[in-house]
Amino acid sequence: MVRFFNEHKALLAVMAKAFLFILLSLVIVGAYYYAPLAKGLKEYTRVLYFHVPAAWVTVLAFLISAWYSLQYLRKRDLILDAYAAAANQLGILYCLVTTVTGAMWAKASWGAYWNWDPRQTSIFILLLIYAAYFSLRSAVENDQDRARLSAVYSLLAFATVPFFIFIIPRIYESLHPDPLINEQAKIKMNIKMLQVFLSSLTGFTLLFLWMLNLKKRLIKLSAHFEEIEEEYE
Amino acid sequence: MFHEVWILFKKDLLQEFRSKAAINAIFLFSIVTLTAVSYSIGSHAISDFILAALLWIVIVFSALSAFSHIFLKEEEAQTADTLKLIAQPTPIFLSKWLFNTLLLTLLLMVIVPLFVGVFNFQVKNMPLLLLSIFLGDIGLASGGTIVAALIAKASRRGALFSVLSFPILLPVMVVGISAAQIAFTQEGSPLFPSEITALFAYDVVLFTTSLMLFDFIWND
Numbered sequence: 001m002v003r004f005f006n007e008h009k010a011l012l013a014v015m016a017k018a019f020l021f022i023l024l025s026l027v028i029v030g031a032y033y034y035a036p037l038a039k040g041l042k043e044y045t046r047v048l049y050f051h052v053p054a055a056w057v058t059v060l061a062f063l064i065s066a067w068y069s070l071q072y073l074r075k076r077d078l079i080l081d082a083y084a085a086a087a088n089q090l091g092i093l094y095c096l097v098t099t100v101t102g103a104m105w106a107k108a109s110w111g112a113y114w115n116w117d118p119r120q121t122s123i124f125i126l127l128l129i130y131a132a133y134f135s136l137r138s139a140v141e142n143d144q145d146r147a148r149l150s151a152v153y154s155l156l157a158f159a160t161v162p163f164f165i166f167i168i169p170r171i172y173e174s175l176h177p178d179p180l181i182n183e184q185a186k187i188k189m190n191i192k193m194l195q196v197f198l199s200s201l202t203g204f205t206l207l208f209l210w211m212l213n214l215k216k217r218l219i220k221l222s223a224h225f226e227e228i229e230e231e232y233e
Numbered sequence: 234m235f236h237e238v239w240i241l242f243k244k245d246l247l248q249e250f251r252s253k254a255a256i257n258a259i260f261l262f263s264i265v266t267l268t269a270v271s272y273s274i275g276s277h278a279i280s281d282f283i284l285a286a287l288l289w290i291v292i293v294f295s296a297l298s299a300f301s302h303i304f305l306k307e308e309e310a311q312t313a314d315t316l317k318l319i320a321q322p323t324p325i326f327l328s329k330w331l332f333n334t335l336l337l338t339l340l341l342m343v344i345v346p347l348f349v350g351v352f353n354f355q356v357k358n359m360p361l362l363l364l365s366i367f368l369g370d371i372g373l374a375s376g377g378t379i380v381a382a383l384i385a386k387a388s389r390r391g392a393l394f395s396v397l398s399f400p401i402l403l404p405v406m407v408v409g410i411s412a413a414q415i416a417f418t419q420e421g422s423p424l425f426p427s428e429i430t431a432l433f434a435y436d437v438v439l440f441t442t443s444l445m446l447f448d449f450i451w452n453d
Contacts (some may be wrong), residue, residue: 073449121407125400125403128399128400128403129400131396132396132397132399132400135393135396135397136383136384136387136393136397139384139387139388139389139390139391139393140386140387140388140389141388141389142388144453145386145387145388145453148449148450148453149383149386149387149450151449152383152446152449152450153383153397155442155446156379156380156401156442156443156446157400157401159438159439159442160400160401160404160435160438160439163404163431163434163435163438164404167431167434167435168404168407168408168431
């Protein structure tokens, strides 16, 4: 089995990319033509198939970055810090997508792009934390110091994030529909909606992991080339 | 260890109150913030909800100006290395945290009565307001102290302290505003609404995380 994977690595990689491409294309088509609208919902609720997975990936990226930060503090290997930064770079991208799609949906549904609903507050704070992380990175010159300080900040912010995601929306009345977390879901998804939604969630996650993997390979390569350069000097 | 904390705390206290330069500037900054807010409202009648938000704006801005000094002064006077030699990281953090908490408490003891006086309104539930501000004080001091330690090690600081601490401190502000709104408007409201629980929980999380992470900042 392992030998089979090793022999056909290149072919499998191409197939995986093709699968991801087809899956995401199907999600886009499915979100508009396949999934039916639930009772009482309007066309604009279809943003759900893109907004929620993007929000999920934002949190996932944050989690992965915190994991690499913790590993950095343990092992003090600069490559782990570079991984953490890479995960955050992708995370801020998904965070922007979530914020913008959320604001568009809010305009259609609530009548205003922004009204500080607890969910909007939490995604905005996440955006602020990401931005603060990068401004901290750019403020420290020494490599090891930068890695150490940004890892600490990443973990500190990570400890506060659950508060935004789980506690604040429980204290304040939120109008945000919660199809996954809430037991009494405001949106009841039928099987077709669920199919598209879960495929989208899978597709977004795979896309993110692929992008992260590309970044990690780039980091490894540039670290490798630096070593070679040092040897020749 | 408590003895160590106490000695370090006393050292900071003596140092700061001997040359009152920093303390004076911090107090004046809070008064300036209060003046700016008060002047921009003028004598218009505004709702209690907006008053709660304004109170917390003054509190958070005062906190932002007050906290970064405690670690910066060690770096500026180049005494950080000496401190590293004589004490463990945990007592250092605890003493600095204690100092920041005391500083903000003193600030709030001036600002909050002034705020109530300047805007001329009645607080309906005083114990709730005091409790929420006290818990907020501890939360702000915990988050502020760890970020102060972070930026003291950064090479280009600028406005970094406010940028880094704001997302960490915002939950305190959000919940604090909500608690102050209850205290300003509802007479006989319960002393422990969910806001107080949330503030307490956040304080515990922030304090513990900061204490655990401080070692990594301090030892390079």
